[in-house]
Amino acid sequence: MLENIEEHNRQPAKSLWSDLKNYLPKASGSGKSHQAWEYGYRDHIQEVMNLAYILYKRLDSERKLNFSLASATLVLFLHDCEKPFKQASDKELEKFPWISERPKKSDKIFQRKLIEQYGFVLSDEEWNGLKYVEGENEDYINGERVQGPLAAFCHTCDTISARIWYDYPKHG
Numbered sequence: 001m002l003e004n005i006e007e008h009n010r011q012p013a014k015s016l017w018s019d020l021k022n023y024l025p026k027a028s029g030s031g032k033s034h035q036a037w038e039y040g041y042r043d044h045i046q047e048v049m050n051l052a053y054i055l056y057k058r059l060d061s062e063r064k065l066n067f068s069l070a071s072a073t074l075v076l077f078l079h080d081c082e083k084p085f086k087q088a089s090d091k092e093l094e095k096f097p098w099i100s101e102r103p104k105k106s107d108k109i110f111q112r113k114l115i116e117q118y119g120f121v122l123s124d125e126e127w128n129g130l131k132y133v134e135g136e137n138e139d140y141i142n143g144e145r146v147q148g149p150l151a152a153f154c155h156t157c158d159t160i161s162a163r164i165w166y167d168y169p170k171h172g
Contacts, residue, residue, distance in 0.1 A: 001046075001049045001050075001053070001073055001077075002014055002017060002073075002077070004069060004070055004073050005070055005073055005074050005077070006068075006070045006071075006074070008121055009074055009120050009121065009122075011119075012118040012119045012120045013074070013077055013118075013120075015118055015119075016081065016114075016118045017077075019095075019096075020041075020042075020084055021042075023092055023095040023096070024041075024084040024085070024087075024088055024092055025039065025042070026038040026039055027039075027040070027041035027042070027083060027084035027087050027088070028040040028041060028087060041080065041083055041084050044080065044161055044162070045076070045077060045080070047161045047165065047168075048076040048079070048154075048157045048158055048160075048161045049073055049076050049077060049157075051156075051157040051160055051161060052069065052072045052073055052076055052153070052154070052157050053069070055153070055156065055157065056069045056072060056153070057069075059153075065149065065153070066149055067125060067148075067149055067150040067153070071123070071125065071126055071129070071150055072129075072150060072153055072154055072157075074120075074122070074126060075126055075129035075130055075133060075150060075151075075154045076133075076154050076157055076158070078111070078115060078120070078130060079129075079130060079133045079134075079154060079158060081111055081114050081115070082103040082106075082107045082110045082111045082114060085099065085102065085103050085110065085114070086102060086103045086104065086105070086107070088102075098113075098117055106134070108130075108131065111130065125148055125150050126150065128147070128148045128150065128151050129148065129150040129151040129154050130151075131151070132146065132147035132148070132151035132152075132155065133151055133154045133155050133158055134155065134158065135147065135155060
Protein backbone atom coordinates (compact mmCIF):
# COMPACT_ATOMS: atom_id res chain seq x y z
CA MET A 1 0.00 0.00 0.00
CA LEU A 2 2.99 2.29 0.44
CA GLU A 3 3.31 2.27 -3.36
CA ASN A 4 0.12 4.37 -3.49
CA ILE A 5 1.73 7.22 -1.52
CA GLU A 6 2.81 10.16 -3.68
CA GLU A 7 6.28 9.64 -5.09
CA HIS A 8 7.99 12.36 -3.03
CA ASN A 9 6.85 10.65 0.21
CA ARG A 10 7.12 7.03 -0.93
CA GLN A 11 10.81 6.54 -0.10
CA PRO A 12 10.53 8.18 3.34
CA ALA A 13 7.56 5.88 4.04
CA LYS A 14 9.50 2.81 2.94
CA SER A 15 12.49 3.86 5.04
CA LEU A 16 10.38 4.40 8.15
CA TRP A 17 8.52 1.10 7.65
CA SER A 18 11.82 -0.73 7.13
CA ASP A 19 13.26 0.73 10.33
CA LEU A 20 10.12 -0.17 12.28
CA LYS A 21 10.17 -3.74 10.94
CA ASN A 22 13.89 -4.12 11.65
CA TYR A 23 14.21 -2.39 15.01
CA LEU A 24 10.72 -2.25 16.58
CA PRO A 25 8.78 -5.10 14.94
CA LYS A 26 6.83 -6.24 17.99
CA ALA A 27 5.32 -2.87 18.90
CA SER A 28 1.72 -3.09 20.03
CA GLY A 29 -1.04 -0.87 18.69
CA SER A 30 -1.71 0.58 22.14
CA GLY A 31 -1.26 -0.18 25.80
CA LYS A 32 -4.76 -1.55 26.36
CA SER A 33 -7.28 -0.01 23.97
CA HIS A 34 -6.72 -1.56 20.53
CA GLN A 35 -4.42 -4.06 18.85
CA ALA A 36 -2.71 -4.36 22.25
CA TRP A 37 -0.52 -7.35 21.43
CA GLU A 38 2.89 -8.00 19.90
CA TYR A 39 2.86 -6.81 16.28
CA GLY A 40 -0.39 -4.93 16.97
CA TYR A 41 1.00 -1.64 15.67
CA ARG A 42 1.69 -3.29 12.31
CA ASP A 43 -1.79 -4.85 12.32
CA HIS A 44 -3.45 -1.51 13.12
CA ILE A 45 -1.57 0.45 10.46
CA GLN A 46 -2.25 -2.15 7.79
CA GLU A 47 -5.90 -2.30 8.78
CA VAL A 48 -6.53 1.46 8.68
CA MET A 49 -4.90 1.63 5.27
CA ASN A 50 -7.03 -1.31 4.04
CA LEU A 51 -10.12 0.45 5.35
CA ALA A 52 -9.10 3.58 3.44
CA TYR A 53 -8.98 1.62 0.19
CA ILE A 54 -12.42 0.11 0.82
CA LEU A 55 -14.13 3.29 2.02
CA TYR A 56 -12.46 5.72 -0.38
CA LYS A 57 -13.56 3.85 -3.49
CA ARG A 58 -17.12 3.51 -2.23
CA LEU A 59 -17.51 7.09 -1.02
CA ASP A 60 -15.78 8.59 -4.05
CA SER A 61 -18.14 6.67 -6.35
CA GLU A 62 -21.13 8.28 -4.58
CA ARG A 63 -19.74 11.83 -4.40
CA LYS A 64 -16.32 12.95 -5.55
CA LEU A 65 -13.99 13.34 -2.57
CA ASN A 66 -11.81 16.46 -2.51
CA PHE A 67 -8.68 14.63 -1.31
CA SER A 68 -6.73 11.75 -2.79
CA LEU A 69 -6.43 8.17 -1.65
CA ALA A 70 -2.67 8.77 -1.66
CA SER A 71 -3.07 11.52 0.97
CA ALA A 72 -5.35 9.34 3.08
CA THR A 73 -2.87 6.46 2.88
CA LEU A 74 -0.03 8.76 3.95
CA VAL A 75 -1.93 10.26 6.90
CA LEU A 76 -3.05 6.84 8.10
CA PHE A 77 0.46 5.45 7.73
CA LEU A 78 1.84 8.30 9.88
CA HIS A 79 -1.03 8.86 12.34
CA ASP A 80 0.45 6.74 15.16
CA CYS A 81 4.09 6.77 14.08
CA GLU A 82 5.28 7.81 17.55
CA LYS A 83 3.75 4.77 19.30
CA PRO A 84 6.46 2.18 18.57
CA PHE A 85 9.07 4.62 19.90
CA LYS A 86 7.04 5.32 23.04
CA GLN A 87 6.95 1.61 23.83
CA ALA A 88 10.56 0.85 22.84
CA SER A 89 13.22 -0.18 25.28
CA ASP A 90 16.24 2.06 25.82
CA LYS A 91 18.33 -0.45 23.87
CA GLU A 92 15.90 -0.33 20.94
CA LEU A 93 15.90 3.48 20.96
CA GLU A 94 19.70 3.45 20.59
CA LYS A 95 19.12 2.43 16.96
CA PHE A 96 17.73 5.94 16.43
CA PRO A 97 20.50 8.34 17.54
CA TRP A 98 18.44 11.43 16.67
CA ILE A 99 15.95 10.62 19.45
CA SER A 100 16.80 12.64 22.54
CA GLU A 101 13.62 11.98 24.53
CA ARG A 102 11.05 9.19 24.61
CA PRO A 103 7.70 10.29 23.18
CA LYS A 104 4.66 10.60 25.41
CA LYS A 105 1.10 9.50 24.60
CA SER A 106 -0.06 11.06 21.31
CA ASP A 107 3.12 13.14 21.23
CA LYS A 108 2.57 15.44 18.24
CA ILE A 109 5.95 17.17 18.74
CA PHE A 110 7.78 13.85 18.52
CA GLN A 111 5.57 12.86 15.58
CA ARG A 112 6.53 16.03 13.68
CA LYS A 113 10.23 15.49 14.47
CA LEU A 114 9.98 11.90 13.22
CA ILE A 115 8.24 13.01 10.01
CA GLU A 116 10.92 15.64 9.39
CA GLN A 117 13.73 13.18 10.25
CA TYR A 118 12.60 10.81 7.52
CA GLY A 119 12.12 13.61 4.99
CA PHE A 120 8.37 13.57 4.49
CA VAL A 121 6.84 16.66 2.87
CA LEU A 122 3.19 17.12 3.80
CA SER A 123 0.59 19.51 2.47
CA ASP A 124 -1.42 21.71 4.83
CA GLU A 125 -4.37 19.35 4.33
CA GLU A 126 -2.21 16.34 5.31
CA TRP A 127 -0.93 18.15 8.43
CA ASN A 128 -4.55 18.88 9.32
CA GLY A 129 -5.28 15.20 8.78
CA LEU A 130 -2.54 14.20 11.21
CA LYS A 131 -3.53 16.78 13.79
CA TYR A 132 -7.22 15.87 13.79
CA VAL A 133 -7.20 12.16 12.90
CA GLU A 134 -8.43 11.52 16.45
CA GLY A 135 -11.00 14.34 16.40
CA GLU A 136 -10.99 18.07 17.11
CA ASN A 137 -10.94 17.62 20.88
CA GLU A 138 -10.07 20.91 22.62
CA ASP A 139 -9.87 22.71 19.25
CA TYR A 140 -13.60 22.21 18.62
CA ILE A 141 -15.41 25.47 17.83
CA ASN A 142 -19.19 25.44 17.50
CA GLY A 143 -20.19 26.36 13.96
CA GLU A 144 -16.67 26.00 12.47
CA ARG A 145 -14.93 23.13 10.72
CA VAL A 146 -11.51 22.62 12.22
CA GLN A 147 -11.13 19.00 11.12
CA GLY A 148 -10.89 18.91 7.33
CA PRO A 149 -12.47 16.25 5.13
CA LEU A 150 -9.23 14.26 4.89
CA ALA A 151 -8.89 14.25 8.68
CA ALA A 152 -12.52 13.19 9.10
CA PHE A 153 -12.07 10.34 6.63
CA CYS A 154 -8.91 9.14 8.38
CA HIS A 155 -10.66 9.51 11.75
CA THR A 156 -13.38 7.16 10.46
CA CYS A 157 -10.83 4.53 9.39
CA ASP A 158 -8.98 4.83 12.69
CA THR A 159 -12.19 4.62 14.72
CA ILE A 160 -13.33 1.46 12.95
CA SER A 161 -9.99 -0.21 13.61
CA ALA A 162 -9.54 1.02 17.18
CA ARG A 163 -13.14 0.83 18.42
CA ILE A 164 -15.00 -1.74 16.31
CA TRP A 165 -12.25 -4.17 15.26
CA TYR A 166 -9.93 -3.40 18.21
CA ASP A 167 -9.14 -7.10 18.78
CA TYR A 168 -8.65 -8.16 15.16
CA PRO A 169 -6.47 -9.57 13.65
CA LYS A 170 -4.81 -10.89 16.78
CA HIS A 171 -1.44 -12.35 15.77
CA GLY A 172 1.18 -14.06 17.85
